[in-house]
Amino acid sequence: MPSISKKGNAMPQSPIRKLVPFAENAKKKGTKVYHLNIGQPDIKTPQVALDAVKNNDIKTLAYARSEGSEEYRNKLVEYYKKHQVNVTANNIIVTTGGSEALLFTIGSITDPGDEIIIPEPFYANYNGFSTASGVKVIPVISKIEDNFALPKIEDFEKLITKKTKAILICNPGNPTGYLYSKEEIQKLKEIVLKHDLFLIADEVYREFTYDGLEHTSVMALDGLEQNSIIIDSVSKRYSMCGARIGCIVSKNEDFINTAIKFAQARLSPPTYALIASEAALDTPQQYFDDVKEEYVERRNTLITELQKIDGVKVANPKGAFYCVVELPVKDSDRFAQWILEDFNYNNETVMVAPASGFYSTPGEGKNQVRIAYVLNKKDLIRSVEILGEALKQYPN
Template identity: 60%
Template sequence: DQKVVAYSHSAGNISYREKLTDYYKSIGIDISADQIIVAAGASEAILFAFQSTMDPGDEIIIPEPFYANYNGFATNAGVVVRPIPSFIDDGFSLPPIAEFEKVINEKTKGIMICNPNNPTGYLYSKEELEVLRELALKYDLYLYADEVYREFCYDGHSHTSVMQLEGLENNTILIDSVSKRYSACGVRIGCMISRNAEVMATAMKFAQARLSPPSFGQVAAEAALAVPKSYFDAVLKEYDARRNVVFDGINAIEGAFCPKPKGAFYVVAALPIDNADKFCQWLLEDFDYNGATVMLAPATGFYATEGAGQNQVRISYVLNVDDLRASVKCLEEALKVYPGRTL
């Protein structure tokens, strides 16, 4: 009914935010519309969260490997990232509590997780989140959770949100987006959610400074909330098939290994190579198999620790099953002739 593409409310259209509360209630998260700020994607939501809770020089702990843009958002806010390692041998599970406590100091303001995880596909269990809850309470830290892959959980596993942890009402900040849920990354609609009124009031100042989130994007995102469960069931079934093709195919290659992801649509694989950056560049510039090659992401870009992930790559299984099978075969053939092969 709108005849002018006007600015929306800086927190987002109230009709969209109210419908979002119904969505969250359906998955066990009870919030109100004033506890949501709609943003230009999860990226802007993370920036709002960091800028609203930390000062320049403050520190945030993030298990690595982690989504590379977290570094950029932290830099933008003047925040220092303190990485702690997770390991491919145990599927990139949550590091021990002692590892967190080693880096906690007077400048530490929070812990950031992505659940399910990009780039590893790891799904943090409720028990692991309870460990983070205890840390947040003990040291009065914020717990930031990027949960944009919530709908992508496999093998009967269910997702637990940080918003469902008791006693953390003032500590948790949820980041969400329509990008992955509806395969609509170009819509650029995400949100920041918290029950902490002071944090949301501060974030609102940043939201007002940029005026409003995308108008057409909000209309599309609001309409998407009516998508039936049958859509997600079909999508999950397809991604599960893709996951199995990649997992089985990688682990059948001599010298290669990847853990089976429980969520999202990524795997990190260890390959018999000397240097992931060189290997990925070699694939694009110097190799083909029957006129084709594969493009991988060097896992080094997902580590903040220099030198980590040198033999690892991230694979995103967003292609159809047949193309994924062909890609795995291409990778297998590439590894046979790569000059930096380590076997």
């Protein structure tokens, strides 16, 4: 029988999606499942984006340009200017989601066997994208005790080798909700300039910062023009996860000229989604103000309820809509499966994402889960109540 590639066998499963069959089976049995596992907001998509697709008069659904339409990229230029990022349309390549932006970026700056340093826990698909490109993730561990703050620069320096090509961060962070300060971004700037590395920043949660704190983009700092790359997406910003539109932003011409070849190879981003994303840029600021206020209330509700459960430790997120929770269990993968397969509380249960999949260091995060506070406050309270009851009944 023909064999599967080593790379294919090495591809990690998604900690977010691998439990879906168990959730579906629970639903077939009549159990209601509260989804705390995935960052799918219940916030409504801006009507202006939906109307742009609904009311268009396209007669032939043609290819878009490989780099995305000039109209959309020009509007993105104005959007970024509001966030202290001054670029031109030629600095932007539109991609099929932030996922493709990451794949194009890794493909453009690394060769098989190269290394990328990433503070962990990190977005689980960073492992998958790196594996697909034959690149090794070198983790530098951040701790729940420090609220997942940036590890010491000395910890990064010890890991840099001739094979190191980049440092990758998510800001604000998925799965931690941590928001890097301007001082921390400045420290990263110094180390990538010292070692001539790229600094890749996944900034898809830029709008969602709390407690009066502000987001600092890697492209807002002078001196990083040739080293910084932004990964971006409309998915969370406008609650448009299904649109699958993202982009790469960089002032490094060699990088952009390389990445466009990957974009040409996959032809183009989806036309209808481009139309919706361009229209979404006209979303009024009040939309984001209301969404931020809602997420702050949800975060506060979730943290308050979780702290009522004995043996639970939770980090306090300052951005995005995730938090990492430490549970009094030995193996959160087994626990997450058990609460879907063998447990219900008044015919209801919850689905969480085991945090081990957000680490690449073996054994780390085994007693942690990621919770996305994308449900309304009433459902969050009920979900935590069910989680607490599950912990009481869990045999392990």
